[in-house]
Amino acid sequence: MDLEVTLYTRQDCKLCDQARQDLEEIQDDLPHRLIEVDIDVDPALVAEYGSRIPVISVGPFTLEAPFDQRKLRMTLAAAKDSHQQRLEDRGERYRKTEARNQKLSSGDRFSYFFSHNFLWIINLFLLIYFGLPFLAPVLMKAGYTKAAQPIYSVYGISCHRLAFRSWFLFGDQPVYPRAAANVEGYQTYGEASGLSEEDLWTARDFQGNEEMGYKVPFCQRDIAIYAAMFLFGVLFTLSGRRIKPLPFVVWIIIGLGPIGLDGFSQLLSQLGGVFDFIPYRESTPLLRTLTGALFGFTTGWFGFPVIDETMADTRKYLADKRARVQSRNSE
Numbered sequence: 001m002d003l004e005v006t007l008y009t010r011q012d013c014k015l016c017d018q019a020r021q022d023l024e025e026i027q028d029d030l031p032h033r034l035i036e037v038d039i040d041v042d043p044a045l046v047a048e049y050g051s052r053i054p055v056i057s058v059g060p061f062t063l064e065a066p067f068d069q070r071k072l073r074m075t076l077a078a079a080k081d082s083h084q085q086r087l088e089d090r091g092e093r094y095r096k097t098e099a100r101n102q103k104l105s106s107g108d109r110f111s112y113f114f115s116h117n118f119l120w121i122i123n124l125f126l127l128i129y130f131g132l133p134f135l136a137p138v139l140m141k142a143g144y145t146k147a148a149q150p151i152y153s154v155y156g157i158s159c160h161r162l163a164f165r166s167w168f169l170f171g172d173q174p175v176y177p178r179a180a181a182n183v184e185g186y187q188t189y190g191e192a193s194g195l196s197e198e199d200l201w202t203a204r205d206f207q208g209n210e211e212m213g214y215k216v217p218f219c220q221r222d223i224a225i226y227a228a229m230f231l232f233g234v235l236f237t238l239s240g241r242r243i244k245p246l247p248f249v250v251w252i253i254i255g256l257g258p259i260g261l262d263g264f265s266q267l268l269s270q271l272g273g274v275f276d277f278i279p280y281r282e283s284t285p286l287l288r289t290l291t292g293a294l295f296g297f298t299t300g301w302f303g304f305p306v307i308d309e310t311m312a313d314t315r316k317y318l319a320d321k322r323a324r325v326q327s328r329n330s331e
Contacts, residue, residue, distance in 0.1 A: 003030070003031065003032040003033065003058065003059070003076065003079060003080055003083055004032065004033045004035060004058070005023065005032045005033065005034050005035065005056060005057075005058045005076065006035045006036075006037055006056070006057040006058070006324055007019060007020060007023065007034060007035070007036050007037070007054060007055075007056055008037050008039050008045070008049045008053055008054060008055040008056075008057070009036055009037070009038060009039070009053060009054055010038055010039050010040050010053060011038070011040070013053060013054065015053070015054050015065050015066070016053060016054040018054075019054040019056065019065075019067075019072075020034075020036075022068070022069040022072050023056075023072065025069065026069065026072060026073055026076065029073070030073065030076040030077060030080060032058070032076060035324050035327050036327055037320070037323040037324055037327055038323070039053065039323075041323055041326075042319040042322070042323060044312070044315040044316045044319035044320075045316070045319050045320065045323060047312075047316070048316045048320075052064045052065065053065065056072065056075065058075060058076060058079040059078075059079035059082050059083055060079070060082055061075050061078060061079050061082075063075045103325065104321065104322060104325050108318055108321065108322075111314060111318055112315075112318040112319070112322060115311045115314040115315045115318065116315060118307070118308075118311055119233060119236065119237045119241070119304070119308070120237070122233060122304075123230060123233040123234060123237065126226050126229055126230040126233060127230055129226055130218065130222070130223050130226035130227050130230065132151060133151060133155055133216045133217045133218035133223070134169070134216055135148075135151060136148045136151040136152055136155075136214070136215075136216065136217050137168070137169040137170060137208065137213065137214030137215060137216055138169070139151075140207065140208065140214040141169070141170045141213075141214055148207075148214075151217060152207060152217045155217040155218050156204070156217065158222075159217070159218050159219050159222050160200075160204060160219060161204055161215070161217045161218065161219060162200060162203045162204055162219065163176065163189055163193070163203045163204075163206040163208075163215055164176055164177055164178045164181075164188075164189035164197060164203055165177075165219045165220055165221070165283075165285075165288065166215050166216055166217070166218070166219050166220060167215070167216040167220060167223070167285075168208055168212060168213035168214060168215055168216070169213050169214055169216065170213040170214060171208065171210075171211060171212040171213020171214070172187070172192075172211060172212065172213070173186055173187060173192070173212070173213075174213075175220070175285045176188060176189040176192050176193070176212065177189065177282070177284065177285060178190070178197050178282045179191075179197060180197075180280065180281065180282035181282040181283065181284045181285075182284075183284050183285070189203070192211070192212050193206065193212065219288070220285050220288045220289050220292070221259070221263075221288040221289070221291065221292035222292065223289075223292070224288070224289045224290075224291075224292030224293040224296060225292040225293070225295055225296035225299075226296060227293070227296065228292070228293040228294075228295075228296030228297040228300065229296040229297065229299060229300040230300075231296075231297065231300075232296075232297050232300030232301050232304060233300055233304055236300070236304045236305070236308075241305070241308050243301070243304075243305060244305060245301070245302055245305040245306050245309075246298055246301040246302040246305075248302065250298070251298050251299065251301070251302040254294060254298055255294055255295045255297075255298030255299055255302070256295065258290070258291040258294055258295070259291040259292060259294065259295040261291075262283050262287050262288070262291045263283075263291070265278060265281060266281055266282060266283045269281050270282075
């Protein structure tokens, strides 16, 4: 198994030309296979090596400019010894590992694609996830009730979809809150539907009618969460991924604090006799939307840049491997 030396270079680089010449001159003393990688073939390689070329990578060793032929000899000699030692210690297992590193697997190709396009994929998923529920009332209004049912069923798995905490389309009002929410100017859910506001299962299954309109099967808070997360994802993409992660403490205070206070105080106050010291309350559509949007936007602000940092490492590794494989195959 030949010692493989990777030279990271680019066009019109005099130091790169010198490094190439030095490697040629020591070829007889330290036989090696030279793989040249033009870093301009991939932005991830430019980001990694752009300010450091020429860079020599051989085995576990990396040599950055400036270096001379003496340093090259020392580095290749150390890499040769390390290579021989691994062959003796690990034998066939080491050979197989090296062989895998010289090919692009289907997993590598998928990871390369995903690491470069994950923002578009996640943004598209978020758009579909919070947008699809709005199709259900559209289908109901158009008379395609059977086509709407799978959407109501699927979102029933991830959301309570209680009618008095959901949006309505094509009716007299966009919302029908509980009487306990004390939202002025709106007919309550009980008044409009004639149903008990304490019957949660009926409120969950209620899909609307011609007068009230048809329910969006994703609650107000969840729609705000995922729509705000999508909004940040778009902003992060348009910024060229330059927005830094939101500090964790800020996410806890601004993102998690309001939604936790609003949601848990409502839940605990309605448990019936368990937390009597908490006044009974029902959150309003405005509060659910605002706290959900704060949570979604700050979660995106905290999460997207962190994921991108992880993906950046993957992009660099796979761009490097891909360029080396392509260079090797073009010989």
